[in-house]
Amino acid sequence: ARLALVWHYQWVILHDFLPTLVGNELTARVLKDGPRFYRPNGEPFIPVEFADGAYRYGHSQIKADYQLQLGGARFPVFPDLAGFRPLAAEHSVDWRLLFDLPGHRPAQRAKxxxxxxxxxxxxxxxxxxxxxxxxxxxxxxxxxxxxxQGTGLPSGEAIARAIGATPLTRKELALAEWDGETPLWLYILREAAVRGNGERLGEVGGRIVAEVLVEIVRNDPESYLANNPSWQPTLPSHQAGTFKIRDLLVLAT
Ligand code: HEM
Structure with missing residues (x-):
C-alpha cells in the first residue's frame, strides 16, 4: 500500500504538477527524451541552480493571507501561520480551499x-x-x-544562451537601474511573468525544474519510472485517463 501511494504521488508530480508549472510540451519532452543538462549518473542530487535559483520561484507565489476553513477568517502568513509550534485548531486546513476539488467552488489562487x-x-x-x-x-x-551570488550561480541570460533560448530583453526584465546580467532567481521570475503570463515558468526556469524533478524520480530505485515506466495509476479518478492531486485528496478525505 505504501508503494502504491508513492507511485500515485510521483505520477501526480510528473503528470499534474509539472505540466501545470512548466507546460505540457516541455514535460512530455523531458519524460520522453531525458535530460539535456542534468547528469545524476546514478547518484541523484539537487543542483544549486535548482535549490538556490529555479525552485525558489515559489516565494513569488505566496499570498499575504489565506483562508483555511470554509467561512473562516483570513490569516496573514506572519505571524499567524508561522510554524515551529503545535497546530492550533483554527489553523487546520480544509484542502478544498487550496485545491480545486470536484463539486466545490474554485480554490484560492496562488499569487x-x-x-x-x-x-x-x-x-x-x-x-x-x-x-x-x-x-x-x-x-x-x-x-x-x-x-x-554566494553559490556563484550563472546569470539567467547565461543559462538561456546555454540551452538555446532567446534571453529576455531589457524591456521584458523591466529592471530600471540595472545594466548587468540578471541573477538567476530574479530572471526566472521575470521570465514567468512575461513569457508564462505569471502562471508558469519559462524556458530557463522550466528546463531546470523539469529535468531535476523527472530525473530524481527516474533515479529513485523504488519509483514507478525505474521499475515499470509504462505503469498507469490504478486508483479511481474523476476523469478517465487522468489522475490528479484532486483525486488523491478525494481519497484521503
Ligand atoms: C510562506 C511560505 C514560504 C516561506 C516563509 C519561505 C521561506 C524560506 C526561507 C526563509 C528560506 C531560506 C532562505 C535563505 O536564507 O537562503 C527558504 C528557502 C527555500 N525555499 Fe522557501 N519559503 C516559502 C515557500 C516556498 C515555496 C512555495 C517554495 C517552492 C515552490 C519554496 C522553495 C524554497 C527553496 C527551494 C529553498 C532553498 C532550500 C534549500 O536550499 O535547502 N519556498 N524559504
Whole structure:
C-alpha cells in the first residue's frame, strides 16, 4: 500500500504538477527524451541552480493571507501561520480551499509568479531569520539573491544562451537601474511573468525544474519510472485517463 501511494504521488508530480508549472510540451519532452543538462549518473542530487535559483520561484507565489476553513477568517502568513509550534485548531486546513476539488467552488489562487513578494516575506519574523544585524537579511528576496551570488550561480541570460533560448530583453526584465546580467532567481521570475503570463515558468526556469524533478524520480530505485515506466495509476479518478492531486485528496478525505 505504501508503494502504491508513492507511485500515485510521483505520477501526480510528473503528470499534474509539472505540466501545470512548466507546460505540457516541455514535460512530455523531458519524460520522453531525458535530460539535456542534468547528469545524476546514478547518484541523484539537487543542483544549486535548482535549490538556490529555479525552485525558489515559489516565494513569488505566496499570498499575504489565506483562508483555511470554509467561512473562516483570513490569516496573514506572519505571524499567524508561522510554524515551529503545535497546530492550533483554527489553523487546520480544509484542502478544498487550496485545491480545486470536484463539486466545490474554485480554490484560492496562488499569487502570479512575477518577481514581487508580499510584504510579510520582505520582513520575515525573527522566528524565521534569527537575530539579524542588517535589515535586508529579513527580506526573503534579498536572501534568495544573496544565496545565488554566494553559490556563484550563472546569470539567467547565461543559462538561456546555454540551452538555446532567446534571453529576455531589457524591456521584458523591466529592471530600471540595472545594466548587468540578471541573477538567476530574479530572471526566472521575470521570465514567468512575461513569457508564462505569471502562471508558469519559462524556458530557463522550466528546463531546470523539469529535468531535476523527472530525473530524481527516474533515479529513485523504488519509483514507478525505474521499475515499470509504462505503469498507469490504478486508483479511481474523476476523469478517465487522468489522475490528479484532486483525486488523491478525494481519497484521503
Ligand atoms: C510562506 C511560505 C514560504 C516561506 C516563509 C519561505 C521561506 C524560506 C526561507 C526563509 C528560506 C531560506 C532562505 C535563505 O536564507 O537562503 C527558504 C528557502 C527555500 N525555499 Fe522557501 N519559503 C516559502 C515557500 C516556498 C515555496 C512555495 C517554495 C517552492 C515552490 C519554496 C522553495 C524554497 C527553496 C527551494 C529553498 C532553498 C532550500 C534549500 O536550499 O535547502 N519556498 N524559504
Amino acid at each position: 502570479p509568479i512575477d518577481g514581487q513578494l508580499p510584504a510579510s516575506l520582505i520582513r520575515l519574523p525573527e522566528s524565521i531569520t534569527g537575530a539579524v544585524e542588517v535589515n535586508a537579511y529579513r527580506s526573503l528576496a534579498a536572501r534568495d539573491l544573496q544565496r545565488g
